[in-house]
Amino acid sequence: MKKLKKLALSLAALAAASAGLGAAAMAPRRDWPGWEGFAGHRFAHRGLHDLEEGRPENSLSAFRAAVEHGFGAELDVHLMRDGALAVVHDSDLKRVTGKTAIVEDLTAAQLADYPLLGSGETIPLLEEVLEVFSGKTPLIVELKTRGGNAGALVRAVMERLDAYSGAYCLESFDPNVLISLKRGYPEVIRGQLSENFLRSAPPTLTGVQRFAMTNLLANPLTRPDFIAYNHVDRSAPALRAMRGLYHVHEVSWTVRDPDTMRRLEAQGCVVIFEGFVPD
Numbered sequence: 001m002k003k004l005k006k007l008a009l010s011l012a013a014l015a016a017a018s019a020g021l022g023a024a025a026m027a028p029r030r031d032w033p034g035w036e037g038f039a040g041h042r043f044a045h046r047g048l049h050d051l052e053e054g055r056p057e058n059s060l061s062a063f064r065a066a067v068e069h070g071f072g073a074e075l076d077v078h079l080m081r082d083g084a085l086a087v088v089h090d091s092d093l094k095r096v097t098g099k100t101a102i103v104e105d106l107t108a109a110q111l112a113d114y115p116l117l118g119s120g121e122t123i124p125l126l127e128e129v130l131e132v133f134s135g136k137t138p139l140i141v142e143l144k145t146r147g148g149n150a151g152a153l154v155r156a157v158m159e160r161l162d163a164y165s166g167a168y169c170l171e172s173f174d175p176n177v178l179i180s181l182k183r184g185y186p187e188v189i190r191g192q193l194s195e196n197f198l199r200s201a202p203p204t205l206t207g208v209q210r211f212a213m214t215n216l217l218a219n220p221l222t223r224p225d226f227i228a229y230n231h232v233d234r235s236a237p238a239l240r241a242m243r244g245l246y247h248v249h250e251v252s253w254t255v256r257d258p259d260t261m262r263r264l265e266a267q268g269c270v271v272i273f274e275g276f277v278p279d
Helices: 002-025 060-068 108-113 126-133 150-161 175-184 207-214 237-246 258-266
Strands: 042-045 072-079 085-087 139-143 168-172 190-194 226-230 249-255 270-273
Touching (some): 060 072, 072 126, 085 150, 126 139, 139 150, 150 168, 150 175, 168 175, 168 226, 190 249, 226 237, 249 258, 258 270
Parallel strands (some): 042 270, 139 168, 190 226, 226 249, 249 270
16 A cells, blocks of 8 residues: 555656756746837737728838837748748738639739728838837737748748848747748747647637647747737646746737727737727
8 A cells, every 4th residue: 555655656756857847848938038019019900000090001101000000010921932031910811802812822013003092102122121110019920821831931031130120029820930040040039929739629720729729839949039829828738837837928919999909918918909999
């Protein structure tokens, strides 16, 4: 009986040690300088867009409106066939232009053939957006990968940002982006985007991928500076562990009402908002 009790205690100690090591491996990078440039700011999702007023999402007019109101902005970047960087959310341009095309297959010159619906504007390039924000409000730049182009996308984005004078951080759903940043550009603040993919179940992800991304299992490889999680999924165990154990910097997306925004800010979150103009 004593031997069994001793064995049970040994196994319990081993399990506790393993859990501790697992938790330590999940730790984000902490206290990297520069986060103070984002804390306290509010970020307009894809710019301060309002299609009824002629400002489509991810348009120069939407970004100018964000700056005029004193907001930062979240935006999306894709690597095009000629190495240009298009600021648009979807790879398929049908929703925002009415024409079917994959932005990664196009060149910068071809964007003129795909005007944004509801305006006379075209899809901007990253350098055009940077001009709007330079020396003003900060940016959260989401890198959108396709076809395994994470490394090339990171290099192209960093080339554009090399001479940029404004505050920015980079984020992605794709852990390969964060790994590329960690290896090649460790000075850049990097964030892991996620949500409860077990609930949303996107068809492009396998069950294993949904589980891994929901539970932030790439953290040991990516060591993000912040976690950007869908605010409706803040009860996810992995995110709760990041908050409780490491007080991780947290970005909440996408908030669509002032009360929720204020509640999240009171809990220390940086908020990405849409559909209203905060006071």
